[in-house]
Amino acid sequence: MEIQAQVIRSSQREFSCKTTEGEIVEAKALGNLLKNNETIVVGDFVILEQKEDGREWTIIKLVERKSEIFRVLVREQKKKVTAANCDLLVILSSVSKPAFKQGIIDRFLVRASQWGVKPILIFNKMDEYDSTKMDITFESSRLEALGVLSFEICALMGDSYRPQFLENGWNELQENLKGRTAIFLGQSGVGKSKTISLLSGGKVSLKTKKVGKVGKGSHTTTWSELIELPNFKLIDSPGIRSFSLEDIDPNELLSYFPDLEEIATGCKFNDCSHAQGSKGCSFYNNSWTEAQSNQVFSRLQSFLRIVDEVGQTPFWQKKL
Ligand SMILES: Nc1nc2c(ncn2[C@@H]2O[C@H](COP(=O)(O)OP(=O)(O)O)[C@@H](O)[C@H]2O)c(=O)[nH]1
Ligand SMILES: [Mg+2]
Ligand SMILES: [Zn+2]
Incomplete structure (x- = not known):
């Protein structure tokens, strides 16, 4: 059969x-x-x-497979796939502690682009939001310009927290998760466990270490798992939590920033580094409004930082 x-x-x-x-x-x-x-x-x-x-x-x-979550084993030039058929990358960020960082969001967006999985963004801990520390409407429109929807939540309150700054809150988040197979990514402490536990109606706790079969001594394994929640499927895999981009080919990085890639087609030289002072670079030669310029340069800053990082370690020293 x-x-x-x-x-x-x-x-x-x-x-x-x-x-x-x-x-x-x-x-x-x-x-x-x-x-x-x-x-x-x-x-x-x-x-x-x-x-x-x-x-x-x-x-x-x-x-x-419809999609693969993977890293590249640099030395072997092979993909190491850790999960398949995921169709939503849920990036969680905190607006208080740990502090919101564009750079980290942009890193996760690189992965979403590389994996071909649609990203959405959650702003969590809105109960501690302080407009002098960050501007959520600016951050959300920055993401909107990249085609990324964002949601405003407080995982401590769930349903009873009403969004104040964005159109999308807890209910819209649940609507967007419906029927999907999702992976949650985010720095430690942003509220992933809390959010997932709430989304599962308290049925799922990701804090629990999964222990290997009883009777096999002290062997402890962390499994990759697909967990079926009432509304959506969740993939939980230890292999995908790191946000290091060490395995990304510096020559491919720009293609994971499609917004910047489009601008870069106007640069005079093919090997333009897009760093300040580059001759004929279209990033420094334009008539953008201040808002457009803010958008582009915040992305360029993330890009250049990652280029710096991935370009520095010779491939034979890269360990994954
Ligand atoms: N104030 C506040 N704290 C939260 C919120 N969500 C989670 N936390 C707290 O943040 C800490 C980290 O949460 P956790 O879910 O373990 O984060 P994870 O590391 O991403 O899984 C815990 O102490 C949570 O109680 C929230 O919306 N507001
Ligand atoms: Mg956790
Ligand atoms: Zn350039």
């Missing part, structure tokens, strides 16, 4: 799969599916076959 299923938990060679009928079964994969750095990951749709004699299931085929 053959059936389709989605991988909801994976370790090296064993996979928990949820069948189209909603049953959860444990399966091993055919050897050729795991060769040459190929892997089966959380979120993958697979075809399972059951042996005639009993209850053992085997993954015999991997269904083509």
